[in-house]
Amino acid sequence: MTDDGKSLLGDDALGALMAELTEVDDAGGGNGAVRDSVVRPYTFGQDGYASADRLSGLARMAERLARHLRSVIEPFAGTKVQVAAEHHQTMLFDRWRAELPSFSSISLYRLRPLKGGVLAVIEPEFVTAMVDAFYGGSGVAVKHRAREFTPTEERLLGRLTDGIMEGVASVWSDVGSFLPSFVSRETNAAYASLVRADEPVVVQRFIVTPGTGRSSVVAIVYPLGSLRPYESQLAAKVHADPGPVDGEWRGRLARALTHVRLPVRSVLAQPELTVAELMALKPGDVIPITLAPKVPLIVANRRLAYGTIGEQEGRAALMVEHVEQGTMK
Structure with missing residues (x-):
């Protein structure tokens, strides 16, 4: 009611509102509850993903892994290769599989003592381009029409993914000693097994551009649950990685110091x-x-x-x- 005794709602609106409240009360048996409501148990802290801060060490490790990928890919490409690390993403495994094309190279590795496995995912067009470049071709990626890899592509894939996982183990050596081992390889995302469909995974993507060719994506997928034991180390351990030496910059600095x-x-x-x-x-x-x-x-x-x-x-x-x-x- 207002100070002058008039209702904020008109008589018709107020009557309709009271009628709806009466219907809800009758449907709930007089206790104000909605019939057939479902109450689900929930434990705080179990369903949430790890914060970006707790996995911030992955970003530093990704920069080092990008340099390793460059050294692995360049012998196949026969030219300089640019590799850029994207920021990692956390998503449900089922959603990640749904985003993959129907035909991809999905290699499962164990990275002991890391629990679970690690996936290395490579686009088939990139594999075809690397085989072409390795045997003297232009190395230009074309649309992959076949639904399976050739024996030559399979051999190159094995060498390529082995080199990638050796790099993963190397950058993780700051956290602990890890040993990669190959388990299986799939081409259909529906058959890729890592965790349950409703479990979260961490996806680290790298954009690979060989010379003036087409850019491709190489992805490393970790189960989030396997990273949890190392979250504190990833967040707290800041590694002194000076990176490659810039000779031109050092030369300018030396000349300036002489004056x-x-x-x-x-x-x-x-x-x-x-x-x-x-x-x-x-x-x-x-x-x-x-x-x-x-x-x-x-x-x-x-x-x-x-x-x-x-x-x-x-x-x-x-x-x-x-x-x-x-x-x-």
């Missing part, structure tokens, strides 16, 4: 005075000094060289006679 100016000094003598003499010091006092036969050349409190004091073109000068070993490195 840095540093103050250089030399000490001609180091006489010693008592505290009483220092306290009585006044203008006009004479302190006798004895010049050493050799004086040091000092840079940043480090003795760089030794020499003798002389004269050149009317100015006092130091002639360097000895350079300390290791100071110029």
Whole structure:
């Protein structure tokens, strides 16, 4: 009711609302509950996926694996290959299988002691292109019309996926010691077995571009449940991976350093005075000094060289006679 005693709803609207509430109450047996409602048990924390922060180590490992994939693929491609790692995704296994084309190369490996398996998925067009390039062809990917791989493609697939999984084991070596072993290979996603259809998996995709050819996708699929024991290590362990050395950048830095100016000094003598003499010091006092036969050349409190004091073109000068070993490195 408003302050002036009028209802916010009209009489007709208020009557309709009260009628609906009465019907709901009657249908629920007078207790306000909806008949035939279903209550499902739910445990918090069991159905949710791992957060991106807890799997952040996979992103660092993917960058290292991308460099390894490049070294595995380039001998087959016969040209420079660009490999870019995409951010990993977490999804249900059934949904991932539904997104795959009807014909793909799906290789199942064990990565002991990691529980479960690991899948390596490669597009068939990429396999055909690599076989063509390996035997001297153009290596241009074409639409794969056949529904099965040739024996030659099968052999190349074996070498390719073995190399990929060796790289996976290598990047995981920062977490623990893992040993890959081949289990089986499928071409139909419906027959790919890794976990139950309703269980989540982590998908790490790599975009592979050989030379000027067509880009293809190589994917590594982990069961999320097998990664849970290593989540804390993946999140906490930041690996110092300097990556490849940029020679041009190092050259520019070295040239720039050669033009840095540093103050250089030399000490001609180091006489010693008592505290009483220092306290009585006044203008006009004479302190006798004895010049050493050799004086040091000092840079940043480090003795760089030794020499003798002389004269050149009317100015006092130091002639360097000895350079300390290791100071110029």
